[in-house]
Amino acid sequence: MTDTAALAATPDQPPTPSFRDELLAAGLLIDTGENGLYGRSQVFEDVVERLNVAITHLGADQDPEVLRFPPAMRRTDFEDSEYLKSFPDLAGTIHSFCGNELGHQRLLRALDDAMNESDDDRSDAWMAQQTPTRVVLTPAACYPIYPVMARRGPLPAGGRTIDVLSYCFRHEPSLDPARMQMFRQREYVRLGNAQQVMAFRQMWIERGSLLVSLLQLPVEVDLANDPFFGRGGKIIADSQRAQALKFELLIPVANPGSKTACLSFNYHMDHFGGIWKIACEDGTVAHTGCVGFGMERITLALFRHHGLEVNAWPDDVRALLWGETEARVAQGIARMRTQADAAGDGV
Structure with missing residues (x-):
């Protein structure tokens, strides 16, 4: 029983199991004893x-160029990224x-x-003998990409698109199963000029929404901001929203009354291009953007909305995931293009 379920219980009424309780009882997630740190079952991993x-x-x-990195990156690259700010x-x-x-003694x-x-809750005095290493845990899947791209020299005329997948770490322990400390991000990252990156982000807002609709999950895209730290962070967050740099696709996961960001669509402007001196073909500072898929969060949303037994999921959802995946995705993109053409917008 979770802490939240225990608080909601009364002597005359047993606690209502939370979604986290149900996932653990079904064996889809495995409790490690640490909030936000879970094992995954074969069924869960199959959906992912x-x-x-x-x-x-x-x-x-x-x-896209497919790159895969371990869930750690060079400490110096991490320091340069300004993540700690x-x-x-x-x-x-x-x-x-x-x-x-x-x-050692x-x-x-x-x-x-x-x-x-x-x-x-033991003493951590033994850790006084530990020393920082030259690597840190990766906070976002795209972070290792930028120094690698910088070392290659100027971007080609069309820019670059990178497909990356990695476990990531965020120190925010929680009883919400969708707020894990270790989780996977699948990202497409675009490097190029401002027009290329903005067009990329708009395309992925449409395609991300398409995927979620094909999964028969609710689709709501909204303006968002990152959880910047401290009092100064509010100013940065307000600026991020004012410039419409970040959008999120929100789906109810932990409970029907709240919504969780399962996809994010980000425009970094020339932030990373400036830090790592990534140049476009014409010598201007490159702009970057990315679409991030929260793999565990989308999977959890499927279990929340379609039930814990995957064999009972809607036929179209099962066909998309375990059957005609390529064909159904292609048909969805074709329909989206047809609708856009009919509206006179193009894609």
Whole structure:
């Protein structure tokens, strides 16, 4: 039983299981004892994999370069990214023991003392012997891309489109199963001039909405901002919203009364291009943008809206994920283009 369910319980009325409780009871998520850190079942992973296939078909005509990185990046690249200016509370660093024999003995004594205290909420005194390493946990799948692109030199005339997938880390433990500390982001990242990147973002707002509608999930795209830290963060967030730099596709997941961002559509302007000196073919600073698919969140939304038994999901949803994936995605894109042409908008 979760803490929230326990608080809602009364002596005469048993607690109502939360969505998290139901996922754990069904074995779709596996409790590790740490909020926001879960194992995944074979069924859960199968849905994630089928979603990945659908997303690949959704972006295949963009001819993206496929890159995959581990869920860690160089600390110097992370420092250069300015992530700590905006989200210091979410960052995760990696430490390791780099001491001598004496330091090792101090570590073991402190660890023995901690383990003798209790099974949980132990002292972390042994970590005084740990030293920061040269790598940190990746906060967003696109972050390792920019220094790599910078080292290649100026972008080609058409810019570049990158397909990337990675586990990411955010230090925000929660009982909301959609707010995990370790989760996967699938992204398409665009590097080019402002017009190329803005057109890319608009296209992906349409295609992301298409995928969610094919999954028979509610579609709501809204202006958004990132959770910038501190009092100064509100000013940055207001500026981000005023410039319409970020949109999110929202779906109810944890409960029907709240909505969770399952996809995000971002225009970074020349922020990353300026930091890493990424240039367009004409020598101007490159602009960047990305669409991010929250793989666990979309999967959780499917279980929330279609039930915990995948064999009972709507036939069209099952056909999209486990049957005619490529054909159904192509048909959806063709319908979208036809509707846009009929409206005189193009795509």
